[in-house]
Amino acid sequence: MTPLLFVVSLALISVAAGVLGSLVGLGGGVVIVPVLTLVYGVNIRLAIGASIVSVIATSSGAAAAYVRERMTNLRAGMFLEVATTTGAVSGAYLATLLPERFLFAFFGVVLAYSSVITYRKRHEDHLLTVSHDRIANYFNLHGSYYDAAEGREITYKVAGTRLGLFLMYIAGLVSALLGIGSGALKVPAMDSAMHLPMKVSTATSNFMIGVTAAASAGVYFIRGQIDPIIAAPVAAGVLLGATFGARVLGRITSRTIRLLFVGVLVIISLEMLQKGLLP
Amino acid sequence: MTTPTNRPDPADNTTPPGDLQVSGHHRQLSPAEVAAMEEKIRKIEFAISLVLRIGVILSVSVIGVGLGVMFYHHGDYTSLTGHVSYKTLTSRSTPFPHTLGQLRTSLAHGEGRGIIVLGVFLLILTPILRVAVGVISFLYEKDVPMALITLFVLIVLIGSFFLAGV
Numbered sequence: 001m002t003p004l005l006f007v008v009s010l011a012l013i014s015v016a017a018g019v020l021g022s023l024v025g026l027g028g029g030v031v032i033v034p035v036l037t038l039v040y041g042v043n044i045r046l047a048i049g050a051s052i053v054s055v056i057a058t059s060s061g062a063a064a065a066y067v068r069e070r071m072t073n074l075r076a077g078m079f080l081e082v083a084t085t086t087g088a089v090s091g092a093y094l095a096t097l098l099p100e101r102f103l104f105a106f107f108g109v110v111l112a113y114s115s116v117i118t119y120r121k122r123h124e125d126h127l128l129t130v131s132h133d134r135i136a137n138y139f140n141l142h143g144s145y146y147d148a149a150e151g152r153e154i155t156y157k158v159a160g161t162r163l164g165l166f167l168m169y170i171a172g173l174v175s176a177l178l179g180i181g182s183g184a185l186k187v188p189a190m191d192s193a194m195h196l197p198m199k200v201s202t203a204t205s206n207f208m209i210g211v212t213a214a215a216s217a218g219v220y221f222i223r224g225q226i227d228p229i230i231a232a233p234v235a236a237g238v239l240l241g242a243t244f245g246a247r248v249l250g251r252i253t254s255r256t257i258r259l260l261f262v263g264v265l266v267i268i269s270l271e272m273l274q275k276g277l278l279p
Numbered sequence: 280m281t282t283p284t285n286r287p288d289p290a291d292n293t294t295p296p297g298d299l300q301v302s303g304h305h306r307q308l309s310p311a312e313v314a315a316m317e318e319k320i321r322k323i324e325f326a327i328s329l330v331l332r333i334g335v336i337l338s339v340s341v342i343g344v345g346l347g348v349m350f351y352h353h354g355d356y357t358s359l360t361g362h363v364s365y366k367t368l369t370s371r372s373t374p375f376p377h378t379l380g381q382l383r384t385s386l387a388h389g390e391g392r393g394i395i396v397l398g399v400f401l402l403i404l405t406p407i408l409r410v411a412v413g414v415i416s417f418l419y420e421k422d423v424p425m426a427l428i429t430l431f432v433l434i435v436l437i438g439s440f441f442l443a444g445v
Binding site: 006224225231 | 316320323325327328332335338342343349350353364365368369373378391395396399403404405407409410413424428429431432435438443444
């Protein structure tokens with residue numbers, strides 16, 4: 001395959017990765033890493049570098065639209081970034097201390113568990129009308145958004161910020177250690193622990209993953225993991241896909257988003273278990 | 280997280296305004312204050328979405344130019360059936376700029392891959408700039424707690440680049 005064919009085909013796959021990544025709030029890395037390593041035979045370290053680029057592209061591309069449409073909970077997102085960025089920075093320096101295989105196996109199990117939890121409550125958003133969470137009330141993290149699928153304004157209260165902060169720290173840590181899985185922990189943290197509506201959770205996760213990824217991007221750049229000929233089609237394709245995905249999220253029901261999220265989560269957890277358990 | 284049922288619901292009109300039933304908050308906000316708060320959030324949302332859009336458009340344009348330059352310099356890359364494989368460009372030993380010094384040299388030589396790396400750099404800077412705009416917006420709206428929170432995130436982000444030695 002010549003370089004031109006490589007760039008064009010990878011850009012097309014990246015468009016699909018951007019659409020999926022922006023809908024479920026996970027970034028495009030979920031698709032990009034396996035495609036690069038399995039289909040194109042690219043070294044895993046370069047694939048993870050491309051994944052970081054695709055996460056930032058999904059985040060910025062989709063967030064520009066989500067923020068405008070008030071789908072993102074801006075205050076909650078920016079508040080929780082305290083934990084994700086701290087986690088990402090500490091993760092970059094723990095990478096040499098912790099055995100990678102154990103981490104993959106461990107988080108494979110964690111994500112499998114969280115996909116079961118998300119699937120079991122696929123029918124409803126369990127929104128709160130009142131919150132006694134001190135942190136959420138002090139910073140006024142509550143919000144509302146217009147749900148185009150239901151045709152009404154939905155108001156919600158945020159709770160469980162302590163557990164949320166803890167999970168976000170872990171999400172940042174994992175993102176820096178393994179290059180994937182940051183959004184996979186952020187969405188359940190907001191959806192299950194903090195009672196945000198599902199669509200707000202994926203849109204806010206999308207908003208945040210760019211910042212989490214940027215916190216470890218410097219390390220990946222210096223280590224020479226960001227190869228321009230891979231990064232260029234990935235960035236351009238994912239940006240296009242994410243912009244499109246962001247336009248349709250409002251019209252899709254929460255239940256569909258949740259099922260889509262569960263499907264992707266199962267695939268990621270299998271990928272992680274395979275890396276952790278198989279020789 | 281369940282809501283204790285013995286506490287009155289502050290959304291309920293029977294609860295007097297200013298009642299401290301909701302912990303962590305000074306008092307209930309009046310409808311006018313809620314409206315002002317939402318207006319503030321709208322402004323911040325607009326500023327942030329503008330920064331993101333500009334960053335995205337700028338970086339994708341630079342990346343596009345870089346790809347164009349690279350294919351222009353290397354005619355053999357563009358044929359559909361040629362003998363040059365992409366693998367020579369995606370192996371671990373492929374040279375490409377990965378320090379700021381190398382990036383400067385590569386740009387000075389007008390290399391396509393240098394221009395692409397510059398575009399990727401702009402993409403990486405976009406979320407950081409977005410956080411910086413958040414700090415300024417929250418300060419401008421006199422929301423000190425959120426401004427401090429966002430400032431902390433900005434410091435960690437910038438610190439991460441220094442720690443990495445970029």
